[in-house]
Amino acid sequence: MHSKNQFQRMKENNEKIAMITSYDFPSAKMAANAEVDMILVGDSLGMTVLGYDSTIPVTIDDMIHHGKAVYRGAPNVFKVIDMPFMTYHISTEDTLKNAKRLYQETGAQALKLEGSGEVSEKMGLLVRAGIPVIGHIGLTPQSVNVLGGYKVQGKDQAAAKRLIEEAEEIEAAGAMALVLECVPWQLAEKITDRLSIPTIGIGAGAECDGQVLVYHDILKYGVDRLPKFVKAYTDSNHILGEAVASYVQEVKKETFPEEAHTFTMDSSHLPEG
Numbered sequence: 001m002h003s004k005n006q007f008q009r010m011k012e013n014n015e016k017i018a019m020i021t022s023y024d025f026p027s028a029k030m031a032a033n034a035e036v037d038m039i040l041v042g043d044s045l046g047m048t049v050l051g052y053d054s055t056i057p058v059t060i061d062d063m064i065h066h067g068k069a070v071y072r073g074a075p076n077v078f079k080v081i082d083m084p085f086m087t088y089h090i091s092t093e094d095t096l097k098n099a100k101r102l103y104q105e106t107g108a109q110a111l112k113l114e115g116s117g118e119v120s121e122k123m124g125l126l127v128r129a130g131i132p133v134i135g136h137i138g139l140t141p142q143s144v145n146v147l148g149g150y151k152v153q154g155k156d157q158a159a160a161k162r163l164i165e166e167a168e169e170i171e172a173a174g175a176m177a178l179v180l181e182c183v184p185w186q187l188a189e190k191i192t193d194r195l196s197i198p199t200i201g202i203g204a205g206a207e208c209d210g211q212v213l214v215y216h217d218i219l220k221y222g223v224d225r226l227p228k229f230v231k232a233y234t235d236s237n238h239i240l241g242e243a244v245a246s247y248v249q250e251v252k253k254e255t256f257p258e259e260a261h262t263f264t265m266d267s268s269h270l271p272e273g
Ligand code: KIV
Pocket: 021, 040, 041, 042, 043, 044, 045, 082, 179, 181, 202, 212, 213, 214
């Protein structure tokens, strides 16, 4: 398994960090077999596997349930788990309690928190308690209704300046890495150059130290519309959809099961009547 220091060295050596989300046993196993550097148990699971239309309804218990399954599928991969909506805002005590549960019960190696300011203070608190943290700025989906939608962030000079300051504040708080979501590549490059910790981009261009994408997006699995920054490497909706439809049709047409799928016995052993 990679360590925090290895990710730091990867940045220094210009070796890209590949990260993908996983939410359950099979997706974690697949990510591990693909030799991903880091798995994110993202609260995007609210949309990808639970069918909500945002990450806002996701709870600590949801995250723990899925985080444990990911652990079983990828025990030897560095796993980051999201602190979900409003589990690190209410108070210091509440934040520590939630972080303790997520970290201890799922076996993840780091927690990810969205935002800066008071959230940076919470990050410092967790690091001092011994829990590695990763920041997440730019488009922060837990604040979608404050941001006014899923849009690119930091395009004008004031917003760009703010994001650079947020990034530096998060590094100063002791975060081990920073996710940049939906920011122009030029700004992501500038932040990446300014920080000594690795940046991991999603819709943030090629200059970040690493990339993260959502498992269901790159597989086009259960999602209909893909954001501009996603590259779909296959079309599971089509491929798996046809497979499931074939099964249903074969049952109806009585072409499944065949002899090869069937158990048999000596008919004389069948009870009479
Ligand atoms: O929940 C998630 O999947 C995320 C990323 C895509 C960065 O936070």
